[in-house]
Amino acid sequence: MKKSNSLNHYRLNFRLGMFSFLSHRITGMILVVAGIVMLLGLSVVMFGAFAFDELLITLELPFFVFLAHFLAIVLFWHVLNGIKIILIDVFKLGRIQEILTSLILIAFILGIIFYFIYVFPSSGVA
Amino acid sequence: MHSVISKTKLKMIKNREKLRWVLQRLSALLLLIFFAVHIWVFYFKLERPISLEGLQEIFVHGKWIIFYICFIALMLYHAFNGVWTVLTDKNPSKYYKKNWRITLCVLALILILISAWNLILLGKV
Numbered sequence: 001m002k003k004s005n006s007l008n009h010y011r012l013n014f015r016l017g018m019f020s021f022l023s024h025r026i027t028g029m030i031l032v033v034a035g036i037v038m039l040l041g042l043s044v045v046m047f048g049a050f051a052f053d054e055l056l057i058t059l060e061l062p063f064f065v066f067l068a069h070f071l072a073i074v075l076f077w078h079v080l081n082g083i084k085i086i087l088i089d090v091f092k093l094g095r096i097q098e099i100l101t102s103l104i105l106i107a108f109i110l111g112i113i114f115y116f117i118y119v120f121p122s123s124g125v126a
Numbered sequence: 127m128h129s130v131i132s133k134t135k136l137k138m139i140k141n142r143e144k145l146r147w148v149l150q151r152l153s154a155l156l157l158l159i160f161f162a163v164h165i166w167v168f169y170f171k172l173e174r175p176i177s178l179e180g181l182q183e184i185f186v187h188g189k190w191i192i193f194y195i196c197f198i199a200l201m202l203y204h205a206f207n208g209v210w211t212v213l214t215d216k217n218p219s220k221y222y223k224k225n226w227r228i229t230l231c232v233l234a235l236i237l238i239l240i241s242a243w244n245l246i247l248l249g250k251v
Contacts, residue, residue, distance in 0.1 A: 025208075025212055028205070028208045028209075028212075029209075029212070031205070032205045032206075032208070032209060035201060035202075035205060036237065039198065039237050039240065039241050039244075040237075040240070042241065042244045042245075042248075043240060043244055045244050045247045045248050046243075046244070046247060049178055052178050052248075053177075053178055056175075056176060056177065056178070060175070079158070082154050085151075086151050086154065086155070089151065
């Protein structure tokens with residue numbers, strides 16, 4: 001029998017649960033990279049007040065504002081998915097995990113709509 | 127004798143994995159609380175647009191520096207624990223695991239130290 005690789009395994013088993021599992025890992029990795037960049041970026045403060053002010057001005061550029069919104073959305077999905085995982089682990093809800101994933105998908109869409117109505121316009125991009 | 131040692135070692139590894147699993151969930155819940163406070167600070171306490179003076183007003187207080195150092199340390203623990211889970215998903219060799227464990231621990235320690243130093247500086251510049 002031909003041994004299937006990881007990508008093939010994910011492709012062949014791509015259901016709601018697999019989507020949830022993969023998206024949690026992908027969003028997690030994005031957040032790890034972004035978090036490290038943010039923590040290192042803060043080091044500009046070592047070069048004095050002027051350099052830090054320049055950093056704050058740079059962060060107001062549309063590209064960085066867009067990036068911040070993207071990260072907020074990624075974080076929101078990661079948090080919702082994380083809450084689902086904890087609920088499944090603590091209350092042993094493995095049997096209804098597909099329903100829970102559907103629920104968090106709905107909560108995510110509603111949250112994004114709320115975000116784009118109330119938070120996005122006040123950020124200076126729109 | 128050898129089998130008893132192996133069994134004990136296996137049990138220890140299993141317990142360590144279990145502890146790591148529990149701590150990952152616990153850190154996630156704690157991060158939610160820390161993140162809620164962070165949102166409150168950045169959206170309601172801090173004046174907009176964000177300026178150095180505004181940040182200084184917050185980081186001049188030691189309690190906020192301690193809060194953010196704890197927040198960053200917890201965040202790094204949760205993040206690197208997740209990275210470790212992804213890296214060791216297919217049960218690689220001991221050598222590979224050891225190297226990654228050292229790399230992640232050192233990286234986390236460096237990032238915590240740099241962040242702590244930056245936060246202290248932020249209250250002083």
